[in-house]
Amino acid sequence: MANDMASVINDEIQRRNGELSSINMHIHANPELAYEEHKAHDAFVSTLRSLGFEVTPHAYGLATAFSADFGSGGRLVVYNAEYDALPGIGHACGHNLIASASFAAFLGAAAALKTSGQPGRVRLLGTPAEEGGGGKLKLIAEGAYKGAAACLMVHPGPGHNLPPGIHGVAFVHMLANVKMRVHFTGREAHAAIAPWDGVNALDAVCLSYNAVSMLRQQIRPYERIHGVFRAAGDRPNVTPADCTVEYYCRSATKRGAEALWERVRKCFEGAAVATGCAMRVEPLNSYADVRPSRGLCEAYVDAMPAGTVALDKPADILAGSTDMGDVCYECPGFHGVFGIDTKEGEANHTKGFAAASGTQDAFERALECGRGMAAAGWRVLSDDAFAERVRREWEEDMKRAAEGKLAC
Known part of the structure; x- marks a missing residue:
């Protein structure tokens, strides 16, 4: 049955290569920023409706x-399209490749469900x-x-x-990221005529920057602190009264x-005290750590061509948050x-990586991943014992997360 469904998944993804390629190229050729992805949204909605979804x-x-x-009834498997x-x-x-891989996985898993006639639901979620x-927080x-x-x-x-x-690589852990914007408020003054009347918010910014830089000596090797000045004054002859860092x-x-x-x-609080500024903290959209499901990772590796996907993460394949x-705190998750x-070994967030993400080779690799994710999702939908194992392991991992322990 597993081999039969693998064929169903592969055949469907191959049959829909035109739609998948069109979406991939359209998104890559029309880059849109956060919450402005109207062309990508509309292209997906139109294509999916044309396919009868x-x-x-x-x-x-x-x-x-x-x-x-x-689908209907049974368990629900979600694929994220960024x-x-x-x-x-x-x-x-x-992200055009992420969208293409998830689209392919959704099509493959839906075909498996349709062929089997059994209960179960698959969802392609535009995120x-x-x-x-x-976006996923919302x-x-x-x-x-x-x-x-x-x-x-x-x-x-x-x-x-x-x-x-x-x-x-299947089992990829990524860092949690607490994001904050800090506003310092002082008092304006003429920097030449009466500097003693001013309370300099830029001084608070600079003091806090140096304090954080010193703190970096005392943090763990896997921890990171980085920031920018969002507002640091307007003119040299006006004491800055409103400055912001992120x-x-x-x-x-x-x-x-969070710790x-x-x-x-404390670096910001100390700078505020030292300069006489008021300080206000504005929380931003912080991200939790990625906690992969070991069971989902193993199912994905089993579904991919033998020897091409490592279960555990080599150093430096993908850092960040x-x-x-x-989502991994909401349900069992996979983020392979x-x-x-x-061309020149560039990593993510570079122009070279943007060019590489538009190549046919990168698209074919994304489709291969889509096949693997469809097979892993199908196993969750069709194998009661496996689905129970995934759920049980996730519940145990949530206990570890509450204690500040890594996923294992």
Whole structure:
């Protein structure tokens, strides 16, 4: 039965190569920023409807989200389609490939369900604004993943960081990221006539910057702190009264990132006291750590061509943070990585990676991942014992997460 369904999945993805390629090229050629992905949204809605799927545009209260569903009863498997780009450098994180892989997985899993005639549901969820906008956080709040037995997606990364013959990695842990904007308020004064009348918010910014830089000596090797000045005054002869910085604090777990932020907060508080400024903290859309389901990862590896996907992560294949981490706290999750080739070995968030994500070779690799995700999703839908194992392991992992421990 498993081999039969693998053939059904492969045949369907091959049969829909035209639609998949069209979506992939359209998204890559029309990069859109977070919450502005109207062309990508409309292209997906139109294509899915032409294929006979039930589609909800502007889903869950988000103008550029959509939801396409197939099947009834049974368990629910969700595939995330990301499609937002980066300012100035387009699809330098390859979200067109993420969308294509998830689209292929959805088509394959839907075909398996249709052929089998058994209960079960698959959903292709258009998830806007991963690049700093926290789109999945809003989808979570609106119940997009409620009751899901699994959620799957893959992400492209730099192929040169993979061992020879290995095209991807299944079990990929990514850092939690607490994001904060800090506003310092002082008092304006003429910097030449009466500087003693001023309370300099830029001084507070600079003091806090140096304090954070010193703190970096005392943090764990996997932790990261980085920030920028958002507002630092307008003219040299006016004492800056309103200055703003934005900082990210990353650690291996959500609990660890929150603890790191509390240490960073003291740097800002101390700078405010030293300069006499008021301080206000504005929380941004923080991301939890990615906690992969071991069972889903193993099923994905089993479904991929033998020896091409490693179960565990080599160093440096994909770092950073993503709102898929928060989905892993809602249901069992899979966030595998596949490598694409860049001309000069560039990694994500570069122009070279954007160019590579538009190649035919990268598209073919995304489709291969889609086949693997469809097979893993089908196993969740059709194998009661496997689905129970995935659910039980996730519940145990949520206990570990509450204690600040890594996924295992």
